[in-house]
Amino acid sequence: MQGMNIFDQALMRLDDAAKYLDLDADVLEKLKYPRETTKVRLMIRMDDGSRKSFMAWRCRYDDTRGPTKGGIRFHPEATAEEVETLAFWMTFKCAVMDLPYGGGKGAVRVDPRTLSKTELERLSRAYIQAFAKVIGPNRDIPAPDVYTNSMVMGWMADEYASIQGEPAPAVITGKPMALGGSLGRDDATARGGYYLVRHLTRRLGLPTQARVAVQGFGNAGQHIARLLAEDGHRIVAISDSRGAVHCPDGIDPRSAIRAKREGSVTALAGSAGISALASEDLVAVDCDLLVPAALEDMIHEGNASRIKASAVLELANGPLTPEADAILERRGITVLPDILANAGGVTVSYFEWVQNRQGYYWPIDDVHARLQTAMEREGDAIWRLARERGLTLRRAAYVHALARLASAIEAHGTQQFFTS
Numbered sequence: 001m002q003g004m005n006i007f008d009q010a011l012m013r014l015d016d017a018a019k020y021l022d023l024d025a026d027v028l029e030k031l032k033y034p035r036e037t038t039k040v041r042l043m044i045r046m047d048d049g050s051r052k053s054f055m056a057w058r059c060r061y062d063d064t065r066g067p068t069k070g071g072i073r074f075h076p077e078a079t080a081e082e083v084e085t086l087a088f089w090m091t092f093k094c095a096v097m098d099l100p101y102g103g104g105k106g107a108v109r110v111d112p113r114t115l116s117k118t119e120l121e122r123l124s125r126a127y128i129q130a131f132a133k134v135i136g137p138n139r140d141i142p143a144p145d146v147y148t149n150s151m152v153m154g155w156m157a158d159e160y161a162s163i164q165g166e167p168a169p170a171v172i173t174g175k176p177m178a179l180g181g182s183l184g185r186d187d188a189t190a191r192g193g194y195y196l197v198r199h200l201t202r203r204l205g206l207p208t209q210a211r212v213a214v215q216g217f218g219n220a221g222q223h224i225a226r227l228l229a230e231d232g233h234r235i236v237a238i239s240d241s242r243g244a245v246h247c248p249d250g251i252d253p254r255s256a257i258r259a260k261r262e263g264s265v266t267a268l269a270g271s272a273g274i275s276a277l278a279s280e281d282l283v284a285v286d287c288d289l290l291v292p293a294a295l296e297d298m299i300h301e302g303n304a305s306r307i308k309a310s311a312v313l314e315l316a317n318g319p320l321t322p323e324a325d326a327i328l329e330r331r332g333i334t335v336l337p338d339i340l341a342n343a344g345g346v347t348v349s350y351f352e353w354v355q356n357r358q359g360y361y362w363p364i365d366d367v368h369a370r371l372q373t374a375m376e377r378e379g380d381a382i383w384r385l386a387r388e389r390g391l392t393l394r395r396a397a398y399v400h401a402l403a404r405l406a407s408a409i410e411a412h413g414t415q416q417f418f419t420s
């Protein structure tokens with residue numbers, strides 16, 4: 001596996017899941033390749049009058065189950081291969097949750113922290129100008145991901161509406177409320193993971209007042225820390241891109257969110273019994289639940305054996321390498337896999353899309369109740385499959401999703417397969 005790129009590693013999950021199903025070879029052939037990846041160099045005017053260009057992608061991996069769906073990431077290390085891998089994971093995530101979507105993903109290679117607000121707006125609008133023909137409410141529906149947020153989605157939805165000459169809110173989810181966003185999308189990724197942990201606490205062998213370490217403190221990390229702390233759990237360590245902090249007695253998520261808003265959680269070190277911690281030591285903190293909520297491959301062969309938690313909630317996409325996965329399996333550490341654990345985000349995005357198409361907006365309690373039902377329903381199905389067939393939860397989640405994808409591919413018939 002070493003030396004294998006991230007996309008090939010993702011495909012190994014497909015081959016592995018296929019062993020547990022009686023599949024037509026056509027199904028695997030269809031799922032092994034992205035349907036289309038569009039690459040564009042975006043050119044924007046900077047505030048000082050100069051022009052600067054940025055590489056950008058949108059991948060529509062597979063649309064057998066419906067329009068492709070997935071976030072747009074702004075990150076200085078984004079690559080085509082990463083975008084295609086994330087779009088592959090979205091395909092399986094939407095199938096896990098039985099959403100009427102395929103999988104997609106987009107990215108711009110940029111460090112948005114180096115741009116002014118007006119430059120960021122120009123870049124967001126340039127992305128939509130370049131990809132207006134690729135996306136659409138019935139074709140491909142973007143949403144936020146790393147270093148993008150509702151403000152960026154608002155600019156993008158506005159740009160799409162100007163190009164189309166009419167509002168089309170269902171083209172993008174994760175929008176501000178004023179532009180047709182859904183209540184509850186903001187914390188949906190974390191809330192989905194939270195409902196899952198709450199539902200499975202006893203089966204996971206977690207104490208009712210667990211000690212939790214959170215890696216990454218953006219949208220997913222901040223909300224999971226808040227929700228778990230509100231439920232009586234103790235957040236004992238937090239990291240962001242600048243470093244980490246540790247306190248066995250617990251860190252108040254509200255003060256961590258304030259510190260992050262002003263720069264970094266590392267500013268908390270030295271106050272209220274909180275000490276600084278090297279980022280790489282976060283995974284080794286004494287805790288019950290580890291929540292990776294940053295980027296891919298952060299838990300690997302070199303640090304997986306240091307984990308002390310008895311369960312891992314993957315809010316990030318692909319935080320464990322296959323080597324780390326194997327180490328945790330051997331050590332009996334349960335992993336709630338990304339394609340289930342962080343699916344609350346896309347599930348509430350689906351609710352937003354439905355509300356935009358109906359022109360009727362739901363109260364927050366309805367959003368929460370429907371999300372909870374969906375997480376518990378698919379969590380139970382995957383847990384059962386894992387127990388019945390002796391699989392890890394990740395393998396069971398892939399088998400569960402692949403069975404749904406296979407029946408959709410087969411239901412379309414051969415014509416769709418050969419002409420798409």
Ligand SMILES: NC(=O)C1=CN([C@@H]2O[C@H](COP(=O)(O)OP(=O)(O)OC[C@H]3O[C@@H](n4cnc5c(N)ncnc54)[C@H](O)[C@@H]3O)[C@@H](O)[C@H]2O)C=CC1
Pocket residue numbers: 144145146147148189215216217218219220221239240241242279293294295296315316317318342343345346
């Ligand atoms: N926003 C969403 O709705 C969803 C996000 N995800 C996934 O969750 C993960 C986090 O996404 P968001 O919270 O939305 O992004 P975000 O942009 O809001 O936050 C990312 C966080 O990661 C931190 N970070 C970056 N490099 C780090 C490092 N080396 N060590 C520790 N922290 C680091 C940053 O400081 C920041 O706090 C990503 O894998 C994303 O794909 C998954 C499903 C939905």
Ligand SMILES: O=C(O)CCC(=O)C(=O)O
Pocket residue numbers: 069070071072090093141142143144145173174317342343345346347349
């Ligand atoms: O909300 C969405 O549509 C997709 C979110 C996303 O990019 C993800 O789940 O990784």
